[in-house]
Amino acid sequence: MKKNPRPSPRAPQSRREPSAASEGVRAIRPVREDLVLQASLEAYGFIRHEGRLADRALDYTLRHKKNLYSNERRAVAERVYALLRRQRTVDFLLEHSHPGFSRLERTRQDVLRLAASRVLQGESLEEVERSAAQSGLGAGALSELPRAARTLESLPPDKRFPIAASLPDFLAVRFREAFGPDAERAAEAMNERAPLTARVNGLKGDREKLRALLEKEGVSSQPTPLSPLGLILDTRTNAFSLEAFRDGAFELQDEGSQLLGMLVDAPPTKVVDACAGAGGKTLQLAVQMKNRGDLYALDVEEGRMEDLRKRTRRAGVHNVRAQLIPADGPEVDAALAPLVGKADRVLVDAPCSGTGTLRRKPDARYRLTPEMLGEHVARQKRLLERFSRLVKPGGRLIYGTCSVLPEENEAVVEDFLSRHPDYTVRPVAEELGAELGAKVSRGPYLRLAPHLHGTDGFFGAILVRAK
Numbered sequence: 001m002k003k004n005p006r007p008s009p010r011a012p013q014s015r016r017e018p019s020a021a022s023e024g025v026r027a028i029r030p031v032r033e034d035l036v037l038q039a040s041l042e043a044y045g046f047i048r049h050e051g052r053l054a055d056r057a058l059d060y061t062l063r064h065k066k067n068l069y070s071n072e073r074r075a076v077a078e079r080v081y082a083l084l085r086r087q088r089t090v091d092f093l094l095e096h097s098h099p100g101f102s103r104l105e106r107t108r109q110d111v112l113r114l115a116a117s118r119v120l121q122g123e124s125l126e127e128v129e130r131s132a133a134q135s136g137l138g139a140g141a142l143s144e145l146p147r148a149a150r151t152l153e154s155l156p157p158d159k160r161f162p163i164a165a166s167l168p169d170f171l172a173v174r175f176r177e178a179f180g181p182d183a184e185r186a187a188e189a190m191n192e193r194a195p196l197t198a199r200v201n202g203l204k205g206d207r208e209k210l211r212a213l214l215e216k217e218g219v220s221s222q223p224t225p226l227s228p229l230g231l232i233l234d235t236r237t238n239a240f241s242l243e244a245f246r247d248g249a250f251e252l253q254d255e256g257s258q259l260l261g262m263l264v265d266a267p268p269t270k271v272v273d274a275c276a277g278a279g280g281k282t283l284q285l286a287v288q289m290k291n292r293g294d295l296y297a298l299d300v301e302e303g304r305m306e307d308l309r310k311r312t313r314r315a316g317v318h319n320v321r322a323q324l325i326p327a328d329g330p331e332v333d334a335a336l337a338p339l340v341g342k343a344d345r346v347l348v349d350a351p352c353s354g355t356g357t358l359r360r361k362p363d364a365r366y367r368l369t370p371e372m373l374g375e376h377v378a379r380q381k382r383l384l385e386r387f388s389r390l391v392k393p394g395g396r397l398i399y400g401t402c403s404v405l406p407e408e409n410e411a412v413v414e415d416f417l418s419r420h421p422d423y424t425v426r427p428v429a430e431e432l433g434a435e436l437g438a439k440v441s442r443g444p445y446l447r448l449a450p451h452l453h454g455t456d457g458f459f460g461a462i463l464v465r466a467k
């Protein structure tokens with residue numbers, strides 16, 4: 001018999017929290033606490049003790065727990081994600097309420113973490129203790145949590161912030177630098193659940209038509225407040241099973257990502273999506289180009305390119321040329337040579353820290369280190385330099401990240417401009433219109449954050465090459 005593979009450490013950028021949304025069926029029977037705990041411990045262990053990506057680990061665990069009902073699957077996903085969002089807070093509370101917590105055996109620690117996290121989420125102490133007792137935890141273990149919470153509250157602000165926001169210390173400092181007095185609010189919003197957001201495929205219809213199609217399938221939706229292309233779906237929707245999705249009428253894409261895509265305003269000529277990944281923005285650019293011209297989608301990861309190809313087929317997109325390129329070395333120049341100085345638009349949606357998407361990938365913060373951040377910045381500068389060569393005179397270079405840290409954003413752009421006097425910044429308000437531009441920009445740049453815009457955190461800059 002074929003052995004089940006372990007969850008892979010890689011996952012496409014746009015995978016969404018596999019919670020209620022991938023289950024569809026409403027809760028109808030009491031949760032069997034012992035089974036839910038067992039599955040939660042397994043998934044959590046994969047993520048925290050083996051370094052697997054959360055969405056992959058949960059998909060894997062739930063796929064192999066065929067005996068769980070849909071409400072139990074939902075409980076597993078929600079509880080694991082909730083704990084990941086509040087890891088540091090939970091550990092602090094347990095260390096201050098449970099003598100010898102850090103010396104307990106690992107599974108025992110994890111059981112307590114999952115229970116404490118539920119209390120932190122607002123479930124009553126009695127309810128959690130009752131279900132904990134059913135799963136052998138023993139009542140009373142959590143009764144000291146409120147006292148520990150008061151200890152946390154009494155810490156000086158700079159000590160309290162990283163623990164209360166569950167951010168590594170260095171990231172809390174970066175948040176403070178990026179958001180100043182708003183840092184707490186910004187970090188709090190990053191610990192909320194993200195909405196389920198669709199982008200209409202303009203090749204198949206407009207947003208109103210999509211809304212009607214979804215309604216027919218029993219899914220209610222609301223227009224996104226900022227992007228004219230988006231709909232927010234009921235989070236319990238299993239989007240992938242909808243006919244509208246299978247027919248390519250929409251893609252799941254955060255509203256912030258849609259706004260970044262809008263900065264490109266791709267004409268139906270020659271356009272390069274230089275870090276195309278699984279094609280979230282490629283598909284959006286194809287619509288801007290009305291499925292005409294040549295849209296080069298480049299990336300270094302074959303797996304992502306494969307996803308991109310599938311998605312273009314589903315979306316009815318015909319103008320994309322997906323091309324796998326080498327990550328570095330002289331072969332890159334050879335691969336890009338035919339495009340040098342030819343493109344009207346080049347989008348560099350650069351690999352980054354992902355600090356803008358912590359709502360969807362709460363575990364990412366525990367993997368990030370200051371050294372990795374430095375490597376991201378160095379690579380961002382390198383990629384912007386490399387792909388700028390493809391822009392033709394009078395063309396535009398659009399730089400974007402899903403980071404909220406200025407060192408990956410403004411600083412990278414300013415570094416580029418200091419070496420390229422032939423480029424000037426086009427304020428994003430000129431592209432998006434004054435009203436929308438005023439809502440989503442700071443200075444000439446797109447700058448989005450969950451606490452201000454309800455979107456994931458994104459940055460975008462439009463750089464115009466002189467004629």
Ligand SMILES: C[S@@+](CC[C@H](N)C(=O)[O-])C[C@H]1O[C@@H](n2cnc3c(N)ncnc32)[C@H](O)[C@@H]1O
Pocket residue numbers: 013014274275276277278279280281282298299300301304325326327328349350351352383
């Ligand atoms: C932020 S993701 C792109 C997301 C994608 N644009 C979307 O909208 O779905 C960054 C991508 O850059 C790719 N990448 C990393 N190094 C690269 C390089 N040297 N050249 C081109 N792409 C690279 C990664 O494989 C990843 O897919």
